[in-house]
Amino acid sequence: MAMQGKSERFAVIALQHLDAAYNLARWLTRNDADAADVVQESCLRALTYVDSYRGENGRAWLLTIVRNTCYRWLERNRPSAITPLSPEVEAEATAAAAGTAGDASSPESIVARQCDAALLNGLIAELPLLFREVLVLREIEELSYRDIGAVLGVPIGTVMSRLARARGALKEAWLRRTMRGPSDGL
């Protein structure tokens, strides 16, 4: 009987949020076959740990497992994908984030230029993992700061600063590609 309840609770959470799970895995692994493996492994873990689910946001709970499984998977299969941010990237993103509000020229031109979705999509995919995950959770998955914090296992203050830097890094990459031309930078 207990097993049945466990399986049912797992079914409710996992099947309801399976698209979210796959979306995150796909963005983090950047590959369909890998995402399918990670989601499957995540769901096995979710089934095992479903007793630890205490009725909080089911999507955030499942995404936490997916995110952790992604990292373990990447460590095993793509160790280069999870190298820490280089000081240059870090500094650039921080500067870009700080400049966001003050530099009126960049956002305006972004809006004026009718963003090229494919380019933007590619630039998100190229962001360092640390930035990509927070951006995907916020802009694509539209999670609240609180839920993002739960998934990443960091306080809300960290979510905000990391999100600002991720957005800064993306803008910087976008400007580099569109304003200065593809031959420059990147």
Next chain:
Amino acid sequence: MDCKDLQELLHRYVDGELAPDLRAEADTHLETCADCRRLVAEETAWQQAIHRAGPYYAAPDEVRRRIARLAGRPAFARPLWRGWAMAAALLLAVALSSGVTAYIVTGSGQEPLTQEIVTSHVRSLMADHLTDVASSDQHTVKPWFHGWLDYAPPVADTSDAGFPLIGGRLDYIDHRPVAALVYRRNQHPINLFVFPSDEADGAIRASVRNGYNIVHWTAHGMTSWAVSDVNAAELLAFAQLLQRQG
């Protein structure tokens, strides 16, 4: 609130993450400040562009089917389980009435673990995820676990005795990652879960759960659980073989 305050709160404002009082203050400022209104409009447009640009990767049908199967667990023969529970209850009733209780409740304290072992076994067969590392070579399988586990599971070569090694898999038992070694007897897969335990060394204990045979023993601080649908005698022979090799 001035322009500088608003710029600092820009993301939180656009993300709808400001507390109501701060939001009201920001709105008041925005009513009178065209520069900040433009800033908010630009940031909103930028975020919408990202939202539109980033594809939402929905789970493919194949993934959905696999997970549904995992959740629905059709191979979990519920009637069998019920039948077993009923038989156990009946047996217990008989035992109680005859005053013989000591030997009926086998493996006391191990019941949840036994169930978990069987569930893992079933899951490994259902989810097409029998092995993470597929190899009949113990020297390939054993090192694979390095880095995944804080212990080195013994991996025996029992192919000569008719129990070829198929591979290994990382599994989760008792809230911890454990080594699952996969062997085969004819066409029957055998899952062998091996993990450290403070249980005292002991003889092989056999049980049946949901129609699966299970054997369990502890030696040198390592507990082994083998589970399979092979018959009880063969599984016992497998366990004895491993115990001798261990």
